[in-house]
Structures are given as C-alpha cells and as structure tokens.
Amino acid sequence: MTVKSGEFVAVTGSTGTGKTTLINLISGLDFPTKGSVEVFGKDLSKLTESERVSIRAKNIGIVFQNSHLISKLTVIENVELPLIFSGSSDADRERIAAEMLEFIGLSKKHLFPNSLSAGEIRKVAIARALATNPALLLLDEPTSDLDTSTVDILLPLLRGYNYLHNRTIVLATNSLKLAKMASREIRLGRPELVVDAIQD
Amino acid sequence: MNTTDLLFRYVKELGVESSLGVIGAAASIAVCLVAASTRPMESNVSTYQFALSSITFLIVATLLSLCMMSELLLKRQEIGILRALGAGKRVVMAIFLSKSILIGTLGSVVGIAFAYVFTIITNVIGQTYYSGESILRTLIVGSAGSMAGGLYVAIRASRLNIVETIRE
Numbered sequence: 001m002t003v004k005s006g007e008f009v010a011v012t013g014s015t016g017t018g019k020t021t022l023i024n025l026i027s028g029l030d031f032p033t034k035g036s037v038e039v040f041g042k043d044l045s046k047l048t049e050s051e052r053v054s055i056r057a058k059n060i061g062i063v064f065q066n067s068h069l070i071s072k073l074t075v076i077e078n079v080e081l082p083l084i085f086s087g088s089s090d091a092d093r094e095r096i097a098a099e100m101l102e103f104i105g106l107s108k109k110h111l112f113p114n115s116l117s118a119g120e121i122r123k124v125a126i127a128r129a130l131a132t133n134p135a136l137l138l139l140d141e142p143t144s145d146l147d148t149s150t151v152d153i154l155l156p157l158l159r160g161y162n163y164l165h166n167r168t169i170v171l172a173t174n175s176l177k178l179a180k181m182a183s184r185e186i187r188l189g190r191p192e193l194v195v196d197a198i199q200d
Numbered sequence: 201m202n203t204t205d206l207l208f209r210y211v212k213e214l215g216v217e218s219s220l221g222v223i224g225a226a227a228s229i230a231v232c233l234v235a236a237s238t239r240p241m242e243s244n245v246s247t248y249q250f251a252l253s254s255i256t257f258l259i260v261a262t263l264l265s266l267c268m269m270s271e272l273l274l275k276r277q278e279i280g281i282l283r284a285l286g287a288g289k290r291v292v293m294a295i296f297l298s299k300s301i302l303i304g305t306l307g308s309v310v311g312i313a314f315a316y317v318f319t320i321i322t323n324v325i326g327q328t329y330y331s332g333e334s335i336l337r338t339l340i341v342g343s344a345g346s347m348a349g350g351l352y353v354a355i356r357a358s359r360l361n362i363v364e365t366i367r368e
Contacts, residue, residue, distance in 0.1 A: 029284055029362045050288060057286025064366060068281045072209055077201045084203055085286035093201065128285070 001186065005135070008162040008169045010179035013188035019172035020065060022188070023140045026170060027062055028052040039136070057085040061129030063139040067121045069113040069128075076101065076109040079128045086132045100127040104157060119150035126154065130161065137161065139171045143178055155181055203291065210275075210295045211302055217274075218303055221267030225260050225307020226314060229342050232256040233315035236334055253341045260304060260345030268300050268353035279357055280365025289358035296354035297347065304346020308339050 003009050011019050024030035025037045028044045037044045040059060044052060056062075061082070069078045079097035088096065101109050104123045113121055122142060129137060139158070143151045159181055162169045171182060179185050214222075232252050272279070279292055312335055 024363050027284070029366075053283075053286060053288050056284070062284060064281075064284070068277070068284075068366065070278055070281060072213070073201075080201050081206075081282070082285050084201065084206060085282075085288070085291070090202055 003168060003170060005168055006162070006166045007184060008159070008182045009171065010182035010185045011170060011172045011188060012174065012176075012179045012185055014174070017188040019188060020140050023062070023138050023170065023172050026136070027060055027138055028056055053085075057082060057087075058132060059135045061132060061134035061137045063122075063125050063129045063137075063142050065140040065144065067125035069121060069124055071113055074110050074112055075106065075116070075124050078113065078124055079109075079131050082128060082132050088132075096131055097127075100131050103127070103130070105153065118145050119147065122146055122150070123154070126157070133165070133167075135167060137167055137169045139169065139173075141173055142171065143173070143175055151175075151177070206291075207294055207298055211299045214303075215271075215274075217267050217270040218299070221264055221303040222307045222310060224263040224267070225304050225342060225346065226310035228256050228259040228263070229308045229311025229338055230315040230318065232341070233312060233334065233338050234318060236338075237319065249337070253337060256338070257341050257345040257348070260307070260342055261349040264300050264304055264346045264349030265352050266349075267303065268296055268350050269356075271299070272296065272353055272357050276360060276365045277368050279360055280362045280368075283360070283362045284366060292358045292360075293354040296357050297350045300346050300350020300353070301343060304342050304349075305339070307346070308342030311342070312338060 011022055013019055021030065025032055025044075026039060028037075028039065028047075031037075031045055039055065042051075042055070044055075047055070069075075070081070073081070076094065076097045079100050080093045083093045083096055098109065101107070101124075104127045106120060106123050106127065108116065108120065113124065116124065122145075126139075126142065129139070137158075142158075143154065146154070155178065158169060158171070161167055169182075171178065173179055232255070236249060236252050279295075283289075283292065
C-alpha cells in the first residue's frame with residue numbers, strides 16, 4: 001500500500017481490523033511483525049530511535065482516538081508541545097500556537113482541558129497536530145465522540161489543510177461521511193482483505 | 201513554554217508519593233547525622249562514617265526509586281503522549297531525574313535541620329553542633345542516593361512502550 005505526497009486517504013473498516021495499528025505503524029510508534037513501513041522514503045525499522053523521534057516531531061502530526069491532551073497544561077501550552085520537541089524558537093512557539101487555535105476557531109487558550117467540551121478538546125488535539133505544519137497528518141477516529149455540528153466544522157478544516165497546503169492526510173475512521181471527503185479510501189477487512197478505491 | 205518550563209511543571213507537582221519520599225529521605229538523613237556525631241572509637245572514625253554514609257545512600261536510593269516508581273505508574277500515559285508527540289528519551293529522563301534529585305535534596309535539608317534540632321533538645325550526646333564537613337557529606341550522600349534511585353526509574357520511563365501507555 002502506498003500513499004502519495006499530498007493525498008487525502010481514508011482508512012476504513014470495522015472495529016478490530018487494524019486502523020489504529022496502521023496509524024501507529026506509520027507514525028513509528030509501533031513496528032510490523034512482517035514487512036516494512038517506509039515514511040518519506042525511509043524504512044522506519046532501520047532508523048535509530050532518535051531519528052524516528054526527529055521525524056515524528058518535525059514531519060508528522062498525530063490526532064489520537066481519545067485526543068490525549070495533558071491535563072496540567074493549558075490549551076495553548078498543549079498546542080505548544082510539539083513545537084518544543086521540534087525545536088521551534090521561543091518567540092515562534094506562542095505565536096504559532098495562538099495562530100493554530102485561531103485557525104480551528106477556539107478562543108479559550110488559557111483554560112485547562114478539563115473545562116472544555118468534547119468538541120473543543122478534539123479541536124485542540126487537531127491544532128496540536130497541525131502546529132508544526134507537518135507534511136503528514138495522521139488522524140485516528142477524529143470525530144468518534146463529536147456531534148454533527150462540530151464534525152461539520154472540522155471537516156472543511158481538514159480538507160482545506162490538505163488542499164491549500166498540499167499536505168498528506170491519513171484518516172482512520174468508521175464514518176462514511178468523513179471517508180467520502182477523502183480522495184481515496186482504503187478499506188481494511190479480515191483476513192488481510194484490503195480494498196483500495198479512488199473517489200471523486 | 202519551553203523545555204525547562206515543561207520540566208518545571210512536572211517537577212513542582214509534589215503529590216503524596218513525593219511527600220513520602222521527602223519524609224523518608226529526611227528521616228534516614230537525620231538518623232545518619234545523629235549517628236555520625238557519636239564516635240565510638242577514635243581509631244575507627246573514618247570506617248564508621250563510611251559505613252553510615254553507605255547505608256544512608258542505599259536507604260535513600262531505595263526509597264527514592266520506590267517513590268519515583270509510583271510517580272511513573274501514575275504518569276505512564278502522559279509520558280507516552282509526550283513521547284508520541286516527539287519528546288526524546290532525554291526529556292523523559294530529565295523529568296524523573298530532576299524530580300528525584302529535588303525530593304532527595306529537600307529530604308536532606310529537612311533531615312539535617314531535624315537532626316540539629318533533635319540534638320539541641322535532647323543534648324543526650326553532648327554535642328549540639330555539626331561541622332560543615334559532616335553536613336556537606338550528608339547533603340552529597342542524600343543527593344547522590346536520590347540521583348541513583350531516580351536514574352533507575354528514569355531509564356525505565358524512557359523505555360516505556362508508547363503504544364501500550366497510550367491505550368491505557
């Protein structure tokens with residue numbers, strides 16, 4: 001399976017078919033028991049730990065299934081985290097994080113995550129993933145616990161990011177609505193059944 | 201926020217485990233210092249001091265590794281998230297090492313103060329003054345013990361399986 005630069009790919013399939021595992025493999029958080037995973041032309045299993053960390057910090061943005069914000073940090077500090085690890089300058093960090101929050105339409109930047117709604121938490125997680133302007137954005141079920149109106153706000157944001165910035169997006173989802181937005185759908189099934197379809 | 205601020209956020213969080221670590225380190229340092237001020241035989245002073253320092257080092261290192269291990273159990277998921285977002289092993293190690301050293305040093309200072317007050321109140325050993333050398337030695341032993349205990353946990357924290365911790 002190959003994903004080209006600038007593609008927007010939806011990975012679909014029922015629960016347990018390996019969507020999250022695929023996201024983990026692409027991000028270098030997990031390793032395949034068979035075969036290999038190449039990201040930006042590099043075989044992840046052949047890289048050193050620090051090289052994988054560097055790729056993840058600078059070139060990959062991840063939105064986890066449960067958002068996973070750090071509760072002791074404010075919204076803007078959560079968005080600043082990947083910028084710290086990617087080595088952005090002190091002056092740039094707060095400015096970029098504020099811009100990202102503005103981009104996703106969230107003004108509560110000095111609140112802590114426990115005072116946000118599920119939709120707002122998801123928005124922060126997306127802003128955090130976009131903060132380093134990554135070449136590859138990985139999203140694991142980004143709309144699973146969101147209401148329809150929030151989903152309607154997030155979808156154009158993702159599409160716009162892919163189209164305007166020519167960034168690659170791999171999106172694991174069960175939502176048909178979300179999958180239809182992608183330019184290509186990869187359907188995972190059992191056993192080892194993969195349907196790869198180009199969409200309009 | 202920068203890396204130092206991030207470290208500070210984690211280090212300044214002194215929960216129950218950290219408080220127990222400070223108390224434990226303080227108690228062992230205080231006992232060491234009080235015992236060090238009693239000198240059974242002039243000819244064996246250095247051996248006696250060395251034995252006391254070694255025992256204190258081992259107690260502080262064990263206490264701090266237990267204390268930091270419970271800290272690690274509580275923060276496993278956060279550590280996994282930080283690693284997934286691009287934090288290197290060094291950042292994770294720095295969080296645990298700096299917190300462990302802080303707890304050990306705090307414990308040493310409290311222990312030294314407690315031992316001093318104890319000897320003034322009781323005056324059993326007939327000595328209410330500690331030399332700068334013995335205080336410095338105790339501080340070094342306390343800090344080194346906490347560093348050794350913290351290092352073990354820091355290495356374990358940096359080697360956590362990121363996927364497993366995020367799933368928890």
